[in-house]
Amino acid sequence: MKSTKFSPMTNEQIDRKWWEIGDFFRRNSLWMLMYCTGCCAIELPPAMTSAYDMERLGMGPMATPRQADVLLVTGYLSLKTLRRLIYSYEQMSEPKYIVGFGSCTINGGIYHDSHAVINQLDQYIPVDVYVAGCMPNTEAVMNGFIDLMELIKSKKADGWKRYEKNNAWYKKNQLDALGSVEVKDEFHQ
Amino acid sequence: MISILNVLLGLGVALFGFVLQTSVGGINRKVVARLQKRRGPKWYQEFLDIFKLLSKRAISHGWVFDFGVIMALGGIIATAMFMPVTNNIIAFEGYDNFFIFVYLIAVGMLGMAMSASGSGNPLASIGVMRALTTMLAYEIPFMLIVLTIIKLSGTSSVSGIAAFQQMSNHNWFAIALPLGFIVSVLSLMGMLGKKPFETYIAPAEIASGPMVEYGGKQLGMLFIMHEITIFIEVSLFVHLFLGGAENIAIFLVKYFLVYTVVNLISNVNGRFKIDQVVTFFYKWPLFLAVVQVIIAVYLGWVIL
Numbered sequence: 056m057k058s059t060k061f062s063p064m065t066n067e068q069i070d071r072k073w074w075e076i077g078d079f080f081r082r083n084s085l086w087m088l089m090y091c092t093g094c095c096a097i098e099l100p101p102a103m104t105s106a107y108d109m110e111r112l113g114m115g116p117m118a119t120p121r122q123a124d125v126l127l128v129t130g131y132l133s134l135k136t137l138r139r140l141i142y143s144y145e146q147m148s149e150p151k152y153i154v155g156f157g158s159c160t161i162n163g164g165i166y167h168d169s170h171a172v173i174n175q176l177d178q179y180i181p182v183d184v185y186v187a188g189c190m191p192n193t194e195a196v197m198n199g200f201i202d203l204m205e206l207i208k209s210k211k212a213d214g215w216k217r218y219e220k221n222n223a224w225y226k227k228n229q230l231d232a233l234g235s236v237e238v239k240d241e242f243h244q
Numbered sequence: 245m246i247s248i249l250n251v252l253l254g255l256g257v258a259l260f261g262f263v264l265q266t267s268v269g270g271i272n273r274k275v276v277a278r279l280q281k282r283r284g285p286k287w288y289q290e291f292l293d294i295f296k297l298l299s300k301r302a303i304s305h306g307w308v309f310d311f312g313v314i315m316a317l318g319g320i321i322a323t324a325m326f327m328p329v330t331n332n333i334i335a336f337e338g339y340d341n342f343f344i345f346v347y348l349i350a351v352g353m354l355g356m357a358m359s360a361s362g363s364g365n366p367l368a369s370i371g372v373m374r375a376l377t378t379m380l381a382y383e384i385p386f387m388l389i390v391l392t393i394i395k396l397s398g399t400s401s402v403s404g405i406a407a408f409q410q411m412s413n414h415n416w417f418a419i420a421l422p423l424g425f426i427v428s429v430l431s432l433m434g435m436l437g438k439k440p441f442e443t444y445i446a447p448a449e450i451a452s453g454p455m456v457e458y459g460g461k462q463l464g465m466l467f468i469m470h471e472i473t474i475f476i477e478v479s480l481f482v483h484l485f486l487g488g489a490e491n492i493a494i495f496l497v498k499y500f501l502v503y504t505v506v507n508l509i510s511n512v513n514g515r516f517k518i519d520q521v522v523t524f525f526y527k528w529p530l531f532l533a534v535v536q537v538i539i540a541v542y543l544g545w546v547i548l
Contacts, residue, residue: 077299084289084296105281110273113285113292118452121459124300148459149301 081124081150082207084113085200088123088147090140093130095156095190102196112200120146125203128182130190131159133171137179138233144180151215152207154199155182158189165189178228181214246336254325254335261324261475262468266290268500269471272507279511294467302460305363312359313462317469319351324472327479328403330489331410340402342390345480352469353379356454363457371453374444374518381525382434382441385533389424389431392540393417393484402480406488416487420547423536427529428485429506434525435477438510443518478502 064072089099103109103116117123120143132140144153155176158164163174176182183206186199206212218225270290277284286292304310326344328334357376360368394400396417397408409416418425434441444453458466482488482498489495516524539545 077296080292080296080299083286084292086293108277108282108284110277110285111283113289116447118447119456119459121457122452122455122463123459124296148303 078207078210082204085125085152085203086115086117086123087125087127088117088120088143089127089129090136090143091127091129092132092136093128093157093159095159095186096129098156098190098193098196099127099129101193107193107197109197109200112204114200120144121148123147124151126151126153127156128153128160128176129156131157131164131166131172132176134173134233137173137229138237141180141229149215150212152183152203152212153180153214154184154186154203156186156196157191158187161185161187173232179225179232181217181225183212183214250335251325253333255321257327257329257333257335258321258324258472260329261327261472261479264496264499265471265475265478265503266294268503269474271500272504275504276507276511279508290471294464294471297464297467298461300460300464302462305457308362309359309457310462312355312357312362313458313465313469315355316352316359317355317465319348319353319355320469320472320476323348323352324476327476328406328483328488329479330492330495331403331407333492334403338401342394342400342402342405342480342484345402345476349473349476352473356466356469359462360454360457365457367450367456368454370450371444371446371456374446374450375454377518378434378437378441378444378521381522382431382529385427385525385529386431386435388530388533388537389421389427390484392421392424392537395541396420396546402483403488406483409487410490415547416485418485418487421536421540422547423532423539425485427533427536428481430525430529432477432481432502433506433510434521436474436506438506439513440510440516440524441521442510442515443521446515474503 089096091099101107109115114125120126124147126140126144126147128140144151155161159166159172160176160182163169163172166172167174173179184199184203186195188195191199203212267287267290270285270287273289274284274287323345325335326340326348328340334340353375357372360372393405397405399405399408405417408414414420433439437445445455446453450456455463455466478499479495481502482495486498486502489498
């Protein structure tokens with residue numbers, strides 16, 4: 056017979072319980088920061104409006120990186136925009152997730168031989184979910200968001216932890232591609 | 245005599261306001277979604293949003309930034325404690341004067357302004373400046389109408405005004421002062437930051453204004469503060485113009501109707517620029533308010 060004696064939980068168990076409760080809220084209320092420089096951004100309006108209605112999953116657009124949970128990288132990234140993307144990503148509050156859209160973020164896509172465009176986004180910032188296709192269907196985009204929710208549920212969406220752990224490696228890759236990560240323009244002097 | 249029970253009841257009113265407005269806000273997101281041929285989120289989505297924000301890690305921009313958020317939340321909870329819900333549910337009997345709300349609500353607003361300025365972001369400063377300018381614009385016509393109501397009913401107590409309208413030979417002030425009612429609906433939309441007067445939030449223009457640097461726990465606390473602020477403003481409107489509430493069911497119905505109608509009007513409108521907001525409020529609502537004061541106070545033509 057199973058003992059009914061009260062056994063106190065260890066601190067790790069309590070932390071894990073709280074984390075699971077937090078994950079329930081986090082996966083049901085994903086706020087997006089849309090980094091729309093690539094052509095895949097055209098798939099977001101039908102996903103947000105009445106055709107597919109992203110809001111029923113609790114997702115919504117947010118204005119600034121500080122408020123957002125998910126960073127959507129929609130398509131190719133030139134070296135100049137990569138600097139801004141890294142800045143935006145580092146400003147987001149943890150836990151934070153990244154969804155990469157289209158083949159450009161996976162292996163460069165049709166821009167794979169361009170001198171101004173990075174090929175693999177995963178070398179510079181940690182990506183949790185890829186949505187493949189050139190460009191992906193809106194159904195595929197919605198499916199990607201559902202995948203992200205399931206990854207959060209099974210604790211596999213840990214890109215932000217990987218970024219903390221392998222920070223030296225990511226920083227080295229960023230510096231190799233960009234020279235220096237600081238943004239130098241009239242807004243950041 | 246004020247005892248600990250009054251304080252507990254006041255905190256209960258604030259908690260009730262938070263739960264009520266968060267649920268009504270969630271239902272209204274569904275209503276708006278149906279307006280746009282969508283299905284909309286779950287009705288408890290706003291609770292999920294707030295608890296998610298509270299579960300995230302937050303960064304600080306200095307102690308003014310953190311302290312301002314706490315001051316905003318505390319000030320608004322203190323304001324909500326004085327709010328009469330129905331004729332019988334009043335935490336501090338005799339202290340529900342209209343001017344108490346006017347003064348106490350400023351504590352929360354100033355806390356938020358201080359905190360937003362403490363973040364050092366120029367967009368936050370622009371947002372705070374616009375919020376204060378909008379406040380300056382809608383308060384003059386609104387105060388004219390409220391002073392007329394105080395003159396007519398002979399009391400400035402919010403529950404007293406509600407009791408005055410519930411007398412058998414008296415109409416609601418929405419009917420007694422029709423021009424004033426139009427002005428007050430417009431002012432309420434300005435207070436709630438609804439669409440034509442949403443200038444100080446303007447997500448696409450100044451990146452959500454005062455909230456631009458908030459994330460995680462601070463943003464969650466600001467969301468709670470925002471919900472309680474809406475509760476205070478809408479229930480003030482219900483008590484001043486719609487005859488208050490004899491019991492809790494009538495209050496819930498009136499509250500839901502006022503918020504939903506304002507939200508529906510808001511969602512078929514675009515956004516004004518800040519100079520258009522000020523020009524608008526100083527043109528028609530102020531004119532109508534002055535006409536209403538002359539008609540009601542000097543000529544005595546009130547539909548009672």
